[in-house]
Amino acid sequence: MPGQPSGDRAGLRLAAPAPHDVIILGSGIAGSTLGAILAKQGVSVLLLDGGTHPRFAVGESTTLYTLKVFRLLARRYGVPELESLTSTDGIRDDIAPTSGTKRHFGFIRHEEGKEPDPAEFLQFSPPSKALQTGHLFRQDTDAYLFHTAIRYGCDVRQAFRVEDVELAADHVAVTGRNGERYEGRYLVDASGFRSPIAGKLGLRRPPEALEHHSRSMFTHMLGVRPTDECLRVGPEDAPPIPWVEGTMHHLFDRGWFWSIPFNNTSGSRNPLVSVGLTLDERMYPKNNDISPEQEFREFASRFPAVGRLFADARTVRPWVSADRIQYSSTKSVGHRWCLMSHAAGFIDPLYSRGLTNTGEVVNSLAWRLLDALAEDDFDEERFAYVDELQQGLIRYNDELVNCSFVSFQDHSLWNAVYRVWCAAEVPINLRFDRFTERFTESGDDSVLRAMEKADHPGLPVPGSHGYKALFDDMVRVCRAVDRGERTAADAGAELLKTVVEAPVVLDHLGLRDPECRFVFPMPDDLRRMAKWLRHEGPDELRYLITGVDGHGAPMPAEPDTEKALPH
Structure with a gap:
């Protein structure tokens, strides 16, 4: 294989491999x-990985924004294989019939020894015409992307254990435990928590740099019952979409279970369900005297409906049990190197942000790296936005998830935090649509580069000052609850009022109604929302419909109402 050492059978001295333009650590x-x-x-790319494909991986739940980012990557860079990830049909036909569908985010709050209250059921279904979110069976999707990279010309080394990285002024190099050394012009570390660059440069922040606390245990199981079969409620409390057809979050004070089925669509032949438990390690210290499965089942038994969910489930692979899973880095770019995505930091799987963040970071790094290679200029400043984006993604996700964990103790507060999260989901997708439409119509890559010009990179709605104010209000009241300065119920009432009155909360979606349990906008609702946004909504968000951005710059030709709806 090109790029590997060569020599004859007589054991002559090995020749040094030819340098690559880019070395990437991690082939997820x-x-x-x-x-x-x-x-x-x-x-010229060399992919190095300490493991081999196919392999188990978590981060299986997608969002509508995930799909849109990967569809854009496919079209921006001419890699159509990436678009296969953006639909359940594409995954089934092009990759494997092993992934599930995801038609909603489902949230059910539980208290110990009690059946869940149907009045506290929440479900959010992101409106989309063309794209359908899914549950990725990562063994197959990761191997598919790995093989795609090879087909396009990447050299690869699997089961390659990194011993050292060399970051010099005029080159980078990676040395393996077997002494093999590979040299390149730029090094991207996408290897996750055990990042060799982060270790070598001492980039990890101290644990107290992040607010959120959680540890996690997870596996794949057979025989997990659908949530719909485990709830003792009447048909009047059934959501518009069956619970089993989405990502289920079973919440309790300072923790949550997930259930991500791969077997919830007729096109899948995979009987497995991804399951996990994430909980605040300060409230629930790890018990090293029992196995992760014993601990998981003990927690599940505390909540009657959750206990029924896993009563007959059988584990099919070893459990993974991790101590506190939050980490971050003081910086994620430097001269000739970048920590990408989970090598830079991680917070919590709540809200399924992992794959979305990965796509955003790839989108911001790729064009800069191509320019740097063409100009032979790897000055750290040209990659500054990549660091700013990753720091923002980590910061705002840390605050959002921490607020959520604080709020799980009381439905009124959780209901308000949930609506702050929901309030970003339609605007961020509409914003992305406006820019990608203009790119599609013009073929001008500068349109996509302009999309990065936002005042709050990493914020769920990065260009909205109004949403930033709403988000900051959420953080303020939840921190007060966390410090014991006010009750969760009192804070929930205040934050709900703030949500109802916030101009940036889109009308006609049900978000302003605290009694609306199931956010499932129909076409007529979306048309009313578009009309409201065009004529009554806040100026800073009007471009989502009118096609003129928040600074008055022209976006695509003004779309009609139908075109402006999420698609």
Whole structure:
């Protein structure tokens, strides 16, 4: 294989491998996607990974924004294989019939020894015409992307254990435990928590730099019952979409269970369900005297409906049990190197942000790296936005998830925090649509580069000062609850009032009605929302419909109402 040492059978001295333009550590979704993009553009890429494919991975739940980012990557860089990830049909036909569908985010709050209260059921279904979110069976999707990267020309080494990285002024190099050394012009570390660059440069922040606290245990199981069969409620409390057809979050004070089925669509032949438990390690210290499965089942038994969910479930692979899973880095870019996605930091799987963040970071890094290679200029400043984006993604996700964990103790507060999260989901997708439409119509890549110009990179709605104010109000009241300065019920009442009155909360979606349990906008609701936004909504968000951005710059030709709806 090109790039590997060569020699004859007589044991002559090995020749040094030819340098690559870019060396990528890690061949998961992040590394393989970036590798495929770069190789398609003629870049010499070496993918190094300590493991082998196929392999188990978590981060299986997608969002509508995830799909839109990967669809854009496919079209921006001419890698159509990436678009297969954006639909359940594409995954089934192009990858494998092993992934599930995801038609909603489902949230049910539980208290010990009690049946859940149907009045506290919450479900959010993101409106979409063309794209359908899914549950990715990562063994298959990651291997597919890895093989895609190879087909586009990436050289690869699996089961390669990194011993050292060399970050010099004029080159980078990676040395393995077996002494093999590979040299390149730029090094991307997409290897996750055990990042060799972060370790070598001492980049990890101290634990107290992050507010959120949680540890986690997870596996795949057979025989997990659908949530719909485990609830003792009448048909009047059934959501518009069956619970089993989405990502289920079973919440309790300072923790949550997930249930992510791969067997919830007729096109899947995979009987497995991804399950996990994430909880605040300060309230629930780890018990090292019992196995992770014993601990998981003991927690599940505390909540009657959750206990029924897993009563007959059988584990099919070893459990993973991790201590506190939050980490971050003081910086994520430097001269000739970048920590990408989970190598830079991680918070919690709540809200399924992992794959979305990965796509955003790849999108912001790829074009800069292509320019740097073409100009042979790897000055750290040209990659500054990538660091700013990753720091923002970590910060705002830390605050959002921490507020959520604080709020799980009381439905009124959780209901308000949930609505602050929901309030970003339609605007961020509409914003993305406006820019990608203009790019599609013009073919001008500068349109997408302009999309990065926002005052709050990493915020769920990065260009909205109104949403930033709402988000900050949420953080303020939840911190007060966390410090014991006010009750959760009192804070919930205040925050709900703030949500109802916030101009940036889109009308006609049900978000302003605290009694609306199931956010499932129909076409007529979306048309009314578009009309409201065009004529009555806040100026800073009007461009989502009118096609003129918040600074008065022209966006695509003004769309009609139907075109402006989420799609």
